Amino acid sequence: MTIPELRTRKAELLKALESVASSADLEAFKLAHLVRKGSIATLFDDLKTVPKEVKPEAGKLLNELRTAVEEKFKEIEITLASSQKPKSRQLDLTMPARPITVTEPGHKHPLATTLDEMVEIFVNMGFDVAYGPEIEDDEHNFGKLNFAPDHPARDMQDTFFVKPNSDWTPGSKEKPVLLRTHTSPVQVRLMEAGNLPIRAVMPGRVYRNEAISARSAACFYQLEGLVIDKGVSMADLKGMLLSFAQQFYGADSKIRLRPSYFPFTEPSVEVDVSCYICGGKGCRICKHTGWLEVLGAGMVHPNVLRDCGIDPEIYTGYAFGMGIDRTALMRYGVGDIRLFAENDYRFLRQF
Ligand code: PHE
Numbered sequence: 001m002t003i004p005e006l007r008t009r010k011a012e013l014l015k016a017l018e019s020v021a022s023s024a025d026l027e028a029f030k031l032a033h034l035v036r037k038g039s040i041a042t043l044f045d046d047l048k049t050v051p052k053e054v055k056p057e058a059g060k061l062l063n064e065l066r067t068a069v070e071e072k073f074k075e076i077e078i079t080l081a082s083s084q085k086p087k088s089r090q091l092d093l094t095m096p097a098r099p100i101t102v103t104e105p106g107h108k109h110p111l112a113t114t115l116d117e118m119v120e121i122f123v124n125m126g127f128d129v130a131y132g133p134e135i136e137d138d139e140h141n142f143g144k145l146n147f148a149p150d151h152p153a154r155d156m157q158d159t160f161f162v163k164p165n166s167d168w169t170p171g172s173k174e175k176p177v178l179l180r181t182h183t184s185p186v187q188v189r190l191m192e193a194g195n196l197p198i199r200a201v202m203p204g205r206v207y208r209n210e211a212i213s214a215r216s217a218a219c220f221y222q223l224e225g226l227v228i229d230k231g232v233s234m235a236d237l238k239g240m241l242l243s244f245a246q247q248f249y250g251a252d253s254k255i256r257l258r259p260s261y262f263p264f265t266e267p268s269v270e271v272d273v274s275c276y277i278c279g280g281k282g283c284r285i286c287k288h289t290g291w292l293e294v295l296g297a298g299m300v301h302p303n304v305l306r307d308c309g310i311d312p313e314i315y316t317g318y319a320f321g322m323g324i325d326r327t328a329l330m331r332y333g334v335g336d337i338r339l340f341a342e343n344d345y346r347f348l349r350q351f
Helices: 003-018 023-034 039-049 055-084 110-124 184-193 234-248 302-307 325-332
Strands: 177-179 198-207 219-229 255-262 265-274 291-300 316-323
Touching: 003 023, 003 039, 003 055, 023 039, 023 055, 039 055, 110 198, 110 219, 110 234, 110 325, 184 198, 184 219, 184 302, 184 316, 219 234, 219 291, 234 255, 234 265, 234 291, 234 316, 255 291, 265 316, 291 302, 316 325
Parallel strands: none
Antiparallel strands: 198 219, 219 316, 255 265, 265 291, 291 316
């Protein structure tokens, strides 16, 4: 194969294409020259035997030849196709529709599945579902929940503040708004609304200015619960939580209450559920304790009731709040909490 030979070959092939008059001719051309064992592919094979000095030029020419032929081929293909179209396309409106085949139907996010299952259990126990804003004010997120003015949770270190307007500076009259650090402000909103008795769960997203790691995110989900009525006691809280644990974590689940502290409940407890992976024997997931810490709870503090316009001499109530993300982590054996928010299709399609 020499350079002049290649030039002639290119001219010949293009000329042959010019004379193609039907799609059958075109198909024949393709089979002879453009397929994997066609004449152009053979020319590429022959390139191996070309002397070293001419190889670069021959290679370049050959590539040009192939591109030119392919482009011309497409051009002719399009011309032929359009000339073969029927003049006026007849639409048959009675033709049955093609079935829609869904190979990968959409589905719920694992966090949504977990949250929805929890909410459903409470709805079946007679709870309403309520929502509140994610952008809150200090009053609802802290003040009316009995947080002292100097409580460390109000610190910039924990809370994301949002300037109320562009020229706001610390010390301005207007109070900054903030991203709620828990779902407890929705409790306040429900109590302020004053439709007693209250029996509600409040799911939602919360934000904390935390170092992001495999175990903690700056944005996560909580499920809050609130029951206010005459004669509500700690025993009601305990019975309800046990029932929830047995429905959600398994019929053999046990719970245990440990004393704790929250400004808005008194007494306050931390609630553990027996590890549903090992049944309480001790495993890696429960760090060999047999227990998983699942929520915070307590009797609503009289100050909170009073500040929300409810007489603590007449009404009592309990509240609880649990994190959703870590529950979902354990449930689905996910190793890193950040995966829930990354929207990586390879991760999401597994659920
Ligand atoms: N709001 C608390 C938290 O985020 C949880 C909680 C809710 C505790 C209700 C007691 C009662 O940690």
